[in-house]
Amino acid sequence: xxxxxxxxxxxxKPSQTLSLTCxxxxxxxxxxxxxxxxxxxxxxxxxxxxxxTYYRSKWYNDYAISVKGRININADTSKNHFSLQxxxxxxxxxxxxxxxxxxxxxxxFDPWGQGTLVTVxx
Amino acid sequence: xxxxxxxxxxxGSLGQxxxxxxxxxxxxxxxxxxxxxxxxxxxxxxKLIIYDVTKRPSGVSNRFSGSKSGNTASxxxxxxxxEDETDYYCCSYTSSTTYVxxxxxxxxxx
Numbered sequence: 001x002x003x004x005x006x007x008x009x010x011x012x013k014p015s016q017t018l019s020l021t022c023x024x025x026x027x028x029x030x031x032x033x034x035x036x037x038x039x040x041x042x043x044x045x046x047x048x049x050x051x052x053t054y055y056r057s058k059w060y061n062d063y064a065i066s067v068k069g070r071i072n073i074n075a076d077t078s079k080n081h082f083s084l085q086x087x088x089x090x091x092x093x094x095x096x097x098x099x100x101x102x103x104x105x106x107x108x109f110d111p112w113g114q115g116t117l118v119t120v121x122x
Numbered sequence: 123x124x125x126x127x128x129x130x131x132x133x134g135s136l137g138q139x140x141x142x143x144x145x146x147x148x149x150x151x152x153x154x155x156x157x158x159x160x161x162x163x164x165x166x167x168x169k170l171i172i173y174d175v176t177k178r179p180s181g182v183s184n185r186f187s188g189s190k191s192g193n194t195a196s197x198x199x200x201x202x203x204x205e206d207e208t209d210y211y212c213c214s215y216t217s218s219t220t221y222v223x224x225x226x227x228x229x230x231x232x
Contacts, residue, residue, distance in 0.1 A: 039223075046125055047168070047211055047223035062219050065123065098167055107156035107215040108173035115167050 002026035004099050004113035012093075012120050018086040022099030022113050029075045029082055030055045035102040037109060038073060038084045042095035053082055054105065089120045126151065126212055126224035133230035139200040142227045144212030145193060150222055152193035156215035159188060159197045162226075163208045171210075172197060199229065207231040 008020035022036070029036060035054035041047050051063035053073045063071050067086065075082040086093060097116050100109035127145040134140040144151065144159075151157055157175045160168035170179055172188040175195060185200045195214070199206055212224040 046225050047213070049213075049221035049223065064220055065218070106173070107154075107221070108158040108170055108213070109160075109168075110170040110173075110179065112167035112169075 002101060002103075002111055004101065004111055006097070006099055006113040006116045008116055008118070010117055010119060012089055012118060013122050014090055014120055015088055018084070018089050018093060018097075018118055018120070020084045020097055020099075020116055020118070021081050022083070023079070023081040024101075025080075027101065027103075028077075029080050030077050032056060033104045035105050036073075036075065036082045037100045037102060039098045039100055039109070039112075040095040041098070041115075044092075045095070048095075050084070050086075052102070091120050094118065094120045123150075123216060123218065123220060123222045126214060126222055128210075128212060128224040128227045130225075131228040131230055133232055134199075134202045135232045136202055136204065138202050139198060140202060140229065142197045142199075142210055142212075142229070144195040144197070144214075144224045146195075146214055146222070147193055149217040150214040151190065151195050151212075153217060154215050155190070157188070157190060157195040158213045159186075160211045160213065161208060162211065168211060202229075202231055204231050 003025045005023045035052045037052040038050040070087045072085045099113040159172035162168040175190045176188045
């Protein structure tokens with residue numbers, strides 16, 4: 001059974017970089033069928049898909065337009081995890097961040113990580 | 123990409139059936155059979171309950187069912203139980219190779 005375990009700081013200062021990691025057990029980040037996603041949830045924006053990374057003989061990324069230019073998602077095959085970096089954060093980026101798997105790139109998310117509340121504040 | 127439209131709340135009595143709608147556009151809900159539904163209890167991560175519009179993952183009660191007509195998808199909960207009182211979100215793949223979620227619906231069991 002695949003499980004996702006998130007880690008990272010819960011407080012980030014404005015203009016700095018938000019960094020979170022999602023450790024995978026029971027699957028491989030370099031799977032040729034899965035994609036690995038980041039999704040956030042806030043009262044003002046609801047659930048918002050941020051982006052994904054996936055491996056199909058080489059690495060690919062897709063990002064939401066709302067964060068394009070500020071976001072980077074990459075995988076570390078040696079640690080079997082993937083990471084989110086969101087640059088130049090503002091208080092609007094305060095949210096619960098989730099990682100999630102799309103097992104066979106079939107456009108649904110399961111399982112999800114436990115969630116990390118990230119607050120952007122000085 | 124605008125969020126998919128869901129009613130803020132839907133209520134029903136124990137044992138009754140309720141339906142939650144999820145309205146998008148031809149670029150998302152109407153264009154693909156890639157609508158999924160998630161149940162979320164307070165303080166927990168969302169849980170997949172329907173995928174590909176109508177399919178149920180193993181272990182999910184058959185009281186949950188999905189459908190779609192045009193740009194609107196629907197989740198029906200039959201035989202409403204107290205434990206069904208929580209939040210539900212729809213999600214669709216989009217023509218931009220991204221995903222869009224609904225704003226969420228709170229189910230109230232009377």
